[in-house]
Amino acid sequence: MKLVTLARWAELTFEDPPSVTTLRMWARTNRFDPPAQKVGRSYYVAIGSKYREPPQPEFIPQDNSLVSRMIRDMTGYPSKRIGN
Incomplete structure (x- = not known):
């Protein structure tokens, strides 16, 4: 190869x-x-x-915790910002 x-x-x-x-x-x-x-x-x-596209997670937390922000960044989901 x-x-x-x-x-x-x-x-x-x-x-x-x-x-x-x-x-x-x-x-x-x-x-x-x-x-x-x-x-x-x-x-x-x-x-x-x-x-290949990565598999989408079944559940993404909608809070603004560090873990949920990291999951959204890794999967390409838009970030949820405080005040929006």
């Missing part, structure tokens, strides 16, 4: 590739199948890797 950098994988996969920052976030949150590998400070993925 040949590994390539995130930027190279994006060039091969997309017409208009996402930014390297987005690709790193995908690697950190395990959105590649098979998962990305971190070597030193760089991430590498197999050429045939696919992007």
